[in-house]
Every structure is written in structure tokens, then in C-alpha cells.
Amino acid sequence: MTFCLADAASMRLLASRLDAAAEEISRLQGASVAVGLPLTASPELAHYEGPLRNLVEWCHSSAAEIRRRAAVAAQADLIGWNPTGDNAAYDALMTAAAGGLDDQLAAFDALGAEGDAAAFFAALSSVQALGVALARAAQVGARAGVPFELRFAANRQLVRQAHAEALRVGDKATAARYAELLNPDRQLLLFDPRGLGKIAEVKGDLATAKNVAILVPGTGNSLMNYVGGSEEILEAVHKGAIGLSADTATILWMGAPLPQGLGAAVFDLQADRGAPQLRTFVGDLRIAPEVRTTLIGHSYGSVVTGHAVKAGLRADNLIAVASPGWGVESADELNAPETKLFAMRHQGDIIKLVPTADETLGMFVPLPDSIAGHGEDPVYMSGVQRLSSGSEAHPVFGIDMNAHSDYFGGSQAGRLARLNLARVIVGDDYETYEEARAAL
CATH class of the missing domain: 3.40.50.1820 (Alpha/Beta hydrolase fold, catalytic domain)
Structure with a gap:
């Protein structure tokens, strides 16, 4: 399933609507759809039990997938789209959020800690490599074999996350320090707050x-x-x-x-x-x-x-x-x-x-x-x-x-x-x- 939504908030809203729909179907069926019991309604509706159960499962699984994509889109939101500047990082994350890098992300996850990251990234296009690095920033920022430019990009994303969290909790001093680390000239090989x-x-x-x-x-x-x-x-x-x-x-x-x-x-x-x-x-x-x-x-x-x-x-x-x-x-x-x-x-x-x-x-x-x-x-x-x-x-x-x-x-x-x-x-x-x- 591929989604192309405007932002993380829209994705989270759709996911919550799907979960709500599943809950409402289950409620109307007296919970029979959820637990597989026979319908209590008329025999004419009995053949809908299976399709409705499948619909509930689809709603829940789709909501979970959309939330995973929303988490990636939220990383793009931290960068923001610049109408006059370089949007490579933002676009790469939104491509990942929309499902355009599902195969590459799955392959990276399958590498494990001992996999050959150098060979993996060498086989990707520049857009794919940047998208994977940003979407998996915590795993890429300090990883051996990852090209230095991608490590810099991943650690910059980790700084953005820490900066956003500092702002959320009202820690202005820490946010100001992290803002300094977001200077475009910074090249971080490691960052952990x-x-x-x-x-x-x-x-x-x-x-x-x-x-x-x-x-x-x-x-x-x-x-x-x-x-x-x-x-x-x-x-x-x-x-x-x-x-x-x-x-x-x-x-x-x-x-x-x-x-x-x-x-x-x-x-x-x-x-x-x-x-x-x-x-x-x-x-x-x-x-x-x-x-x-x-x-x-x-x-x-x-x-x-x-x-x-x-x-x-x-x-x-x-x-x-x-x-x-x-x-x-x-x-x-x-x-x-x-x-x-x-x-x-x-x-x-x-x-x-x-x-x-x-x-x-x-x-x-x-x-x-x-x-x-x-x-x-x-x-x-x-x-x-x-x-x-x-x-x-x-x-x-x-x-x-x-x-x-x-x-x-x-x-x-x-x-x-x-x-x-x-x-x-x-x-x-x-x-x-x-x-x-x-x-x-």
C-alpha cells in the first residue's frame, strides 16, 4: 500500500479515523466480528461476518502502517520545505514516507549490525541513499562504512530531533545549543543527547x-x-x-x-x-x-x-x-x-x-x-x-x-x-x- 499525503498530521488523522471505523464496526456487530463469534443478526446477514472481520483487520493494519509512515513524515516536518532553498533532505524523507523507499529501507533493516553498509549504500541512487540515511538516522549516524556525507546528514537529523524535543519541554538554553549545531557548516560523525x-x-x-x-x-x-x-x-x-x-x-x-x-x-x-x-x-x-x-x-x-x-x-x-x-x-x-x-x-x-x-x-x-x-x-x-x-x-x-x-x-x-x-x-x-x- 502506498500513501502520498501532505504531512505527518494528515497521516495520523487518517490512521485514527481507520481505527475508529474498525471499533465502530466491532461495536455494531456486538464484538462478534472481532472475536469470530456467529452474528446475532438475521441469517440473511451471516455471510457478511467474514468480510467484516477482514475489514476490521485491514483498518487496524493500515492504521499501523500509516503511523509508521507518519513518523517518517514527521522527520521531514522538522526540516520543512524551503521555497527558495535546497529541499533534497525534505524530499527524500517525504519519498520514504510515501512508500517510495520501502524496498531499500527493508533491505537496510535486514543488514543487521554486521552487514556491509558500504556496499549497501554504494548500490543506491543519491536520493535513495539520503532517504534511508535520514529515515534511519539513529542507525546510520555512527555506522562504519556509511559515506561520511550521509553520516553528517543523519546526525544533523538527530540534532533536529533533539532540538525539537528541547523546544517541546521549554528548555531554551539546550535548544539554543542545538541550534548552533544545525549550522550548515557542521560535520558531525556522532551525536547522542x-x-x-x-x-x-x-x-x-x-x-x-x-x-x-x-x-x-x-x-x-x-x-x-x-x-x-x-x-x-x-x-x-x-x-x-x-x-x-x-x-x-x-x-x-x-x-x-x-x-x-x-x-x-x-x-x-x-x-x-x-x-x-x-x-x-x-x-x-x-x-x-x-x-x-x-x-x-x-x-x-x-x-x-x-x-x-x-x-x-x-x-x-x-x-x-x-x-x-x-x-x-x-x-x-x-x-x-x-x-x-x-x-x-x-x-x-x-x-x-x-x-x-x-x-x-x-x-x-x-x-x-x-x-x-x-x-x-x-x-x-x-x-x-x-x-x-x-x-x-x-x-x-x-x-x-x-x-x-x-x-x-x-x-x-x-x-x-x-x-x-x-x-x-x-x-x-x-x-x-x-x-x-x-x-x-
Whole structure:
């Protein structure tokens, strides 16, 4: 059955009318049609019992199908039809709502979680592919093998849904944040508003990039403060990298909850949980082997990246910025002999004064390394090159309360730190801490 209706509201109205008709037929027949009992009316009407029962079943099944289509049409309503703009997404969803993509949607559903999404979408026309991606946004947005442009479209649709829900409940602040994420320039590889939220955003052309950097931010970051917060780190690092090589894509990943306070940050729990998700996310990007990849963790984000590399994530470069540790006592424990290891820390960063949990709580309660503490400081670890952060002229023993977040621009030292990170990302000559100290 194919329907072509104006909008979701019309579909829902028709579905309710069909259900009402079925109920009225059943009522008039004394419920006999619904339960298959003989009609109580005259014998002349007995032969109508079967057709009426079939009609009731048809009304209910048709109503259910129309509601399924109405749910798809409601997704089109979130986009709206623009009389002067690009209506490709709206038209694709309305085609799906009208039944024009039934075969393709059924085939996608039949793939299951392990099916070859790349081959599936490659066999579709552009309209079909977009319609399936939008109609199944929750399944497509983070799926391996789906073309990046379709993942962007699917995650944009998920943001539209979250934005509409925020407006429905009167949460204007959240709606305003999601409205920012609907900017046409945004490219989201992951979006989930539940709990602390999940997001991954990319700058640049990931499909053609020769250099790819993946950033993981630290304690206190969540979807709630992403806009105007860690998104600025993404923008700053990407700007620095493309200044050296335009063939660069930069991703910020928050695909697992981060500690929201310093107390939770001394424990490995969220790094242990987040590491497999980061490894899967990067693996699902299917980056070509010849592309230079750089994994950068800032603060607790470096704990996550360390655990991910130890769990099998492979990158050409691993950089710990303002790190409490990778969760290992030596570089060998990362089990990544082909990965170049770097660490960066400002002279005045207070992170250097933070003891590990096993050094403090361990005096009173034995804490295994797998639970608390983040191992050796990467800047002192053998096999790790310490990068210049631009702060080498500052007092070694001084403390700057702003230093911990100043690696991506802002101060002169922050700009130099960002430049040095960009050099590693694109494969240029970088400056080590020792070289910067010797030049003073």
C-alpha cells in the first residue's frame, strides 16, 4: 500500500479515523466480528461476518502502517520545505514516507549490525541513499562504512530531533545549543543527547585528507558545554594544522562520558570504558594506511587515548598534552612500537603537582593500578619526546593557574604550543623541549 499525503498530521488523522471505523464496526456487530463469534443478526446477514472481520483487520493494519509512515513524515516536518532553498533532505524523507523507499529501507533493516553498509549504500541512487540515511538516522549516524556525507546528514537529523524535543519541554538554553549545531557548516560523525551526551565533529575533508588528527578533551567536558567550549579547541587545532597543510582533517571526539570533577578524574573507570569506544570509532572511519594519523589527548583525555592505544588503537603519533598519565608505567606497556610518542606541558601547568591516586589514597587504602592512578608522567617517560610548549622561558617551579587550558592559542605560549602540535600533525619539523631550552 502506498500513501502520498501532505504531512505527518494528515497521516495520523487518517490512521485514527481507520481505527475508529474498525471499533465502530466491532461495536455494531456486538464484538462478534472481532472475536469470530456467529452474528446475532438475521441469517440473511451471516455471510457478511467474514468480510467484516477482514475489514476490521485491514483498518487496524493500515492504521499501523500509516503511523509508521507518519513518523517518517514527521522527520521531514522538522526540516520543512524551503521555497527558495535546497529541499533534497525534505524530499527524500517525504519519498520514504510515501512508500517510495520501502524496498531499500527493508533491505537496510535486514543488514543487521554486521552487514556491509558500504556496499549497501554504494548500490543506491543519491536520493535513495539520503532517504534511508535520514529515515534511519539513529542507525546510520555512527555506522562504519556509511559515506561520511550521509553520516553528517543523519546526525544533523538527530540534532533536529533533539532540538525539537528541547523546544517541546521549554528548555531554551539546550535548544539554543542545538541550534548552533544545525549550522550548515557542521560535520558531525556522532551525536547522542542522552545523559552527558556524545558528539564527534570533524573539520576539513575527511574523505581526501592526508593528515587526520583526533582530539579527546579532558575533565568537565560534555555535550552541554561543547558549544563555546571544547569546540573551540577543535577550531584552533584545525586552523593551526591547515595553515601548514590544507590536506588535513581534524576531529574532536567525545564519544564516552568524561569525569565531571577532579575527584572522579583520579580513577581509571571512565578511561577504561571510553577506550574501546574510541578505538571502535577510529577503526570505523576506515582511514587509509597512507594517511598520517595523530591522536591527541588533553588532560584526562590523554588517559583515554593511552588506554585506547594499549587496547589496540593504532596511530602514527600519540600526543599527551597536560597529561596526568597514559595509564602505564612505561612506553612499552602501550604495545605500540610503531607509534611515535610525544608529551607537552607548560612550565607553570598545575597538573605537574597533582599526585596519582595510588600515591595518596594508597597510603590508607590499597588501590590497584587498574582502578586508580594514571601511571608515569609522560614528559619523563623514556621513549617519549617532550615537545616545546612555548613556555620554556618561564620559571620551572612557577605556577600559572591558566596554563592548563592554554595549549591551543590565546597567549603567546599557547600559540606556539598549537603550532608545534600542528607540525606533528602534518609531519613537519617540530621543536623539542630541550631545543627550546637550549635556545634561551
